[in-house]
Amino acid sequence: MISFGMTDEQKAAQDAMRSFSQNVLRPKARSCDEAAKLPEDFLGKAWELGLTMAQIPEKYSGMGSDRSPVTNAIILEELGYGDVPLAVAALAPSLFANAIVDQGTEEQKKTYLPAFCGEKFETGSLALLEPGPLFDLGKLKTTAETSGKEFILKGRKSFVTLGDRASHFLVIAKQGNSRDAFIVPKDAKGLSISGPQKNLGLNAVPFAALELGNVRVPTSARLGGDAGCDVQKIINNSRVALSALMVGLARGVIDYCVPYAKEREAFDEAIAKKQAIAFMLADMHIEVESMRWLTWKAASALEQGRDATKEAHQAFVYAAEKCMWIADNGIQVLGGHGFIREHPVEMWFRNARTVSVLEGAAAV
Amino acid sequence: MPIDFTLSERDKGLLENIRASALIARKYARYYDEHEESELAPEQLPEAAGFKRPFDEKAHPYNPKTDSGMAVMGMLQTMAQMWGDYAVRLKRQKGGLGNAALQAAGTPDQQKKWGGLTLAMAITEPGCGSDPSRVQTSATLDPKTNEWILNGEKIFVTTGVRAEGVVAWATVDKAAGRAGIKSFLVLKGTPGFTVAKKEKKLGIRGDDTAAYVFDNCRIPRENLLGGKEEVEKEGSGGFKGVMKTFNMTRPGVGAIGLGVAEAALDFTREQLEEAHVDLSYGGSLASQTAIAKKFQDLETLWEASRLTVLRAAWLAEKGKPNNMEASVAKAHAGAAVRRICQGCIEILGTMGVSREHLLEKWLRDCRITDIYEGTGQIQRLIIARTLLDYTREDLK
Numbered sequence: 001m002i003s004f005g006m007t008d009e010q011k012a013a014q015d016a017m018r019s020f021s022q023n024v025l026r027p028k029a030r031s032c033d034e035a036a037k038l039p040e041d042f043l044g045k046a047w048e049l050g051l052t053m054a055q056i057p058e059k060y061s062g063m064g065s066d067r068s069p070v071t072n073a074i075i076l077e078e079l080g081y082g083d084v085p086l087a088v089a090a091l092a093p094s095l096f097a098n099a100i101v102d103q104g105t106e107e108q109k110k111t112y113l114p115a116f117c118g119e120k121f122e123t124g125s126l127a128l129l130e131p132g133p134l135f136d137l138g139k140l141k142t143t144a145e146t147s148g149k150e151f152i153l154k155g156r157k158s159f160v161t162l163g164d165r166a167s168h169f170l171v172i173a174k175q176g177n178s179r180d181a182f183i184v185p186k187d188a189k190g191l192s193i194s195g196p197q198k199n200l201g202l203n204a205v206p207f208a209a210l211e212l213g214n215v216r217v218p219t220s221a222r223l224g225g226d227a228g229c230d231v232q233k234i235i236n237n238s239r240v241a242l243s244a245l246m247v248g249l250a251r252g253v254i255d256y257c258v259p260y261a262k263e264r265e266a267f268d269e270a271i272a273k274k275q276a277i278a279f280m281l282a283d284m285h286i287e288v289e290s291m292r293w294l295t296w297k298a299a300s301a302l303e304q305g306r307d308a309t310k311e312a313h314q315a316f317v318y319a320a321e322k323c324m325w326i327a328d329n330g331i332q333v334l335g336g337h338g339f340i341r342e343h344p345v346e347m348w349f350r351n352a353r354t355v356s357v358l359e360g361a362a363a364v
Numbered sequence: 365m366p367i368d369f370t371l372s373e374r375d376k377g378l379l380e381n382i383r384a385s386a387l388i389a390r391k392y393a394r395y396y397d398e399h400e401e402s403e404l405a406p407e408q409l410p411e412a413a414g415f416k417r418p419f420d421e422k423a424h425p426y427n428p429k430t431d432s433g434m435a436v437m438g439m440l441q442t443m444a445q446m447w448g449d450y451a452v453r454l455k456r457q458k459g460g461l462g463n464a465a466l467q468a469a470g471t472p473d474q475q476k477k478w479g480g481l482t483l484a485m486a487i488t489e490p491g492c493g494s495d496p497s498r499v500q501t502s503a504t505l506d507p508k509t510n511e512w513i514l515n516g517e518k519i520f521v522t523t524g525v526r527a528e529g530v531v532a533w534a535t536v537d538k539a540a541g542r543a544g545i546k547s548f549l550v551l552k553g554t555p556g557f558t559v560a561k562k563e564k565k566l567g568i569r570g571d572d573t574a575a576y577v578f579d580n581c582r583i584p585r586e587n588l589l590g591g592k593e594e595v596e597k598e599g600s601g602g603f604k605g606v607m608k609t610f611n612m613t614r615p616g617v618g619a620i621g622l623g624v625a626e627a628a629l630d631f632t633r634e635q636l637e638e639a640h641v642d643l644s645y646g647g648s649l650a651s652q653t654a655i656a657k658k659f660q661d662l663e664t665l666w667e668a669s670r671l672t673v674l675r676a677a678w679l680a681e682k683g684k685p686n687n688m689e690a691s692v693a694k695a696h697a698g699a700a701v702r703r704i705c706q707g708c709i710e711i712l713g714t715m716g717v718s719r720e721h722l723l724e725k726w727l728r729d730c731r732i733t734d735i736y737e738g739t740g741q742i743q744r745l746i747i748a749r750t751l752l753d754y755t756r757e758d759l760k
Binding site: 007135138261297300301304318 | 674
């Protein structure tokens, strides 16, 4: 049945994240952007929310809540509203752990998951993106060759979230005609980690680049074991998570523009009283709504265990375009002030441009 | 019920039923497009028997725990019917926009008395469209005979020729502005009420659009919808009540346009697949053709629009306010269907403009979506006022 109704649990999670967003993320957003660094205590504080361990089964020391991509989408919208870079950093452990929860072998779950259920921050990281133009999910340049006993990984990865402190990487590589994911420890021979990269936006996130020069891992390091895994599923999860963050970012822009436009006067009245501005705001609202429902629909397909490839693709492409468009208009509503770093809209503009090209840097 | 976007078996059954009859309707799409003057009832068409596909309610009873709600299904059913053909669907429809007004504003007695008729809705006048508070048609009470006397002209009355009666907006007190506007039920055949004209249009030619003249037209006193004769001094409570009619009709109009746009998308997809264009989702921009990307963007736009329509309907069926969401749905769909039908023609090129196919007709049919029941601009005014917490006086 078609229903847009949140459960009481989802509403509670939304409220909790909304206050974390207001009290923790928003106040730190600008200073982290300027310093291009995560605040000292931030990852620890975010860890206390239990985002990662909540969805790890009790069997592996987690809290055993059901994996719910829909609840995650609701949570991520709130975190994205607070600050996308901090949200991306806080989510890095989940994108690694959830891939193992969803597709790992029993052995892999036992080996890797308990580490994410302790009191101290712990992270692995997904390594999907590659440097250079024309990155194509269907034609990865990183390869895995097998000798039967082990896999040999070659290639380069970029935009690896928290790559500087991850204990393991989930490296997506081309294996014959298909794609597979491999769990690679940070001290693997032949792996070099560099960074942080400097970018247009998401400045607070330490993104690393990986160079895989004949990195050898045992066959048991392949996610899903001999059966392998469905890489598209990891991508779909990532796309939905990014879409949810972009919904939050876009909503934040509107919420900032509305009071500004009511306050700012031109030609003897608030600029919000002019249709040129009022219609821009209305259009921004129309689009943020559409972005959210597309995201929910894709998240719901993931949750129901259906193939969510089409839904996730639609949600991501639409959200990416409209989030950028809304952030862009946010600057326009503020005019010259939108260009000045005293206001957050220029930062949101840079973050929107950056997050919307990050296929696979966040997945919950 | 938790967040869900899937259809139950019953939901699917209902929609498949409509699709099957819509496919028959499509056979007559061109006929009605080319015979604008025709008032031939679809029931008289050679394959009319195919329209009647009663759904076996006994075998598939409604289960509120698993099946979609009435309003949401109403939107999906509208889309499925319009996917077949606009004209055939509207001509078969019992009831018009006036029936929605009767439901929203009529007394129980009035609903019982006129609910079975097909009622049109007459708001627009030669001098006023988007701003109905400027209505000039007047209603004057004759206390001697207990009758209202209507005088004025109405245009763009949807289904106005075929309707058995009309809900017409008229002012009982011009000085009172919006508060003076009331709606009146006028039956066809009432002396002084004439259908002056049937319009010739760009699209939806099978759906008649009339112009009315009220010339000292006398109607019984009890034909005032809702029965409230007094004019409120402050505010516009009564007017707002009438405007509430739009909270379901606006998403409904979105659904109408989206059904037409879906037909255009389906036709275009068939052509592209026949030409072996890879339309699969999941990959990156780097490996897509421009045509595939363009088509997927249109398909995505359609889905986004559909969800805003369903959202507005879902709120309504939950008894939650949906004034703003109804406008979001209408504004989104109005713009989306224009772009979708235009985009499909861009993709198929000259094939898209040939009258050998229906695509050019769908472009013409969908164009009204962004105009009637409040233009896209009016919807944006409503959305902006809500967003900014502004009154009509603050922002107009």
